[in-house]
Amino acid sequence: MLAPGPGRGGADVSGAVTTAPDPAPSEPSSSAAVPPRATRRRRRSRVPTAALLVAPSVVFLAALFLWPIAVGVGQAFTGADGPTLAHLRRMVDDPYFWTATRNTALLIVVLIPLQFAFALTMALLLRERPRLSSFYFYVWCVPLAISDLAAGLVWLSIFADRGYLNSALSRFGLGDGFAWLSYDNQTSMFVAVLLAELWRATSLVLVIVVAGLQNIPRDYDEAAAVFGATYWQRLRHVILPQLRPSLQVALILRTILGLQTFAVAQALTGRSFPLLVGETYQWYVTLQNEHVSAAIALVILLMSLGTAVVYLRVLRDPATGGIR
C-alpha cells in the first residue's frame, strides 16, 4: 500500500531520522504528546490533585463506553428465554449482511490508498507555497466540518438521474441520462460513493499530513537537494520517512472512521449499496430488532479493534518501539 510511506526497505533511513534529537524542542504546542520538560517541573507529589482533575472524565467515559458495550453483548446474545445464538444466526442468514460486509471492506480497501495519495499530493502542493495558498487551504478544508449525510446529499445533486452530471453530459450531447445510482449499475454506484467519501474525508488526512510536514525541518530536504537528490528521491527517502508518525495516526483514524461510513451511501443509494453501519440502522429503525442490530454493531467493533491491532503491529516503528 502506498499510505504507510516507507516499507521495511526504508527502515534504516527512518531509524536514523527518528532517533535524531528533536530539532525544534521550543515548540511544545505542536505536539500532542506532552514533552517531558513541562511535567518534570511539577514532580513534587501532587497526585491527589491530578487524580481529582482526571477522575470525572474517566468515570464519564467508562460509564458511557463500558456499560453500553456490556449491555450490547447482552442484547446480541440473549433472547426471551436465556442465552441464545438465534440473533447471530438471523444476522448471518440475512443476505444484506454479507453484501454490506463486502461493500464496507471494498470501500475501505479502495478508498484509503486513493485518499492518502490524494492528501499527500495536496499537502506537497501547499508545501510549495503557491500564491493564494491560504485560500486553497480553506477550500480544501471545508469538508472537515461536513457530515457524511450532507456529503451524500451534495453528491446526490450531481449523480441523480436528473442531476448536474447528466445535465452537463446532455448539454455536450453525450447521451441523455445514465442512471448512475441505479441498482443495476453497481460499479457506477460504488464510484459515486467512493467519490463522495474521497471528497468529504480527505481533508482530515490532509490536515494531519500538513501538521506533520510543518514539524519537519527543511534542513534535511535542503541538504539532500544540495547533494543532487531529485525531487522523487527526496520525497521517498527524506520527507516520507519523517512523515511516518503522522501517516500512521491518519491511517488508523481514517480506517476506523471509514468502517463507520453509512449516511453517504444512504443518501446516494438508499439501501441499494448497503454498508454495515447502515444495516444496524435498518435493523434498529426500520425492522425494529435491537438484537440483530446490536450483533452487527459488535461485528463492527471487532473489525475496528482488529484493524487497530493489525496496524499497531505492522506499522510499529522499530526505532521508537511504538506508535505515537
Added chain:
Amino acid sequence: MSRRSAARRRTVGIHLACVAVTLFMGVPIYLIALAALSSRESLNRFPLSLLPVDLSTETMRVFLDSTGVIGGFQNSVEVGLLSLILSLALGVPAGYAVARYAFRGREPYQLFLLLTRALPIVVLSVPLARVFLASGLYDTTYAVALLHTALALPTTVLITSAIFVAVPVEHEEAAMIFGASAPQAFARVVLPQALPGIAAAAIFTFVTSWNEVLGAAVLTLNRRTLPAQVLSTLADSPLAFRFAGGFALVVPALVFIAFMRRYLLNMWGTTIR
C-alpha cells in the same frame, strides 16, 4: 535560461494542480447551493442549468416550513450547546492535569482516550437506547448530548492539554509566589492565555455534535436533531427537499471552517492522536 523556463513550467504546473483540486473540492458545494436556491420548477426541467439564472428562495422556504425542520434546528443547537458545556466541564480539568502533572497512570490514561476515540459510535448507540429507555432519558436532547459528549471528550482533553502545555508554567508560578492560590493562579493567569484554544475545542465539540447522525437518529423519535430529521425523512421526500437539507447542513460547515481557520491544524491535525 532553460533552467529558468523549467522552473516557470514547474510553477505553472503547481498552480494548475492547485486549481484542479480546488475545483474538485469547491464545485460540489457550488452545485448544492445552486440546487437549493433554484425554484422547484426549474429543478424539474431536465438539462439543469449549471449557471445561476433562475434563483429563488422557494425550495429553501418549503424545506424550512416542513414539519420537524425548525424543531430539528433547535434540537441540534440545544444538543450542541449541552455537549459543549459538558465536554468542557469534564475535559478542561483533565487536559490541565495531563499537561501539568506527572501523575501515575498518565500514560494509561492517554491510551484510554485513544481507545475511546477508536470505538465506533454504533456500538454505543443501540445499547444506550435501551439504557435510556429504562431510565426515562430516551428521546430527550440530554440523551443525545451525553452520547455526543462521550464522542468529543477525548479530543477535548487532547486539544486542551496541548494548549495548557503552551502556557508557560513560570507565569503560574510567579502568580503563586505573589500570593495567589492555585485555583486563583489558574483563573487569572492561565485561563486568559488558554481561552482562544479552549474556544477552538468548544467549537470542535459543537461541529462534532452538529454532524453526528446515527446516534441522534437511534436515540430519539420526536426530538430529532436536524441531520437525524433529514435522514429519517430521506426515503420519502422529493429531491428538492433533499438538496435543501444538504445545503442547510453544509452552510454551518462553511462558517465554522472560516472562523476556525487558524486552529484547524491544532484541532484536527496534531492533537487528534
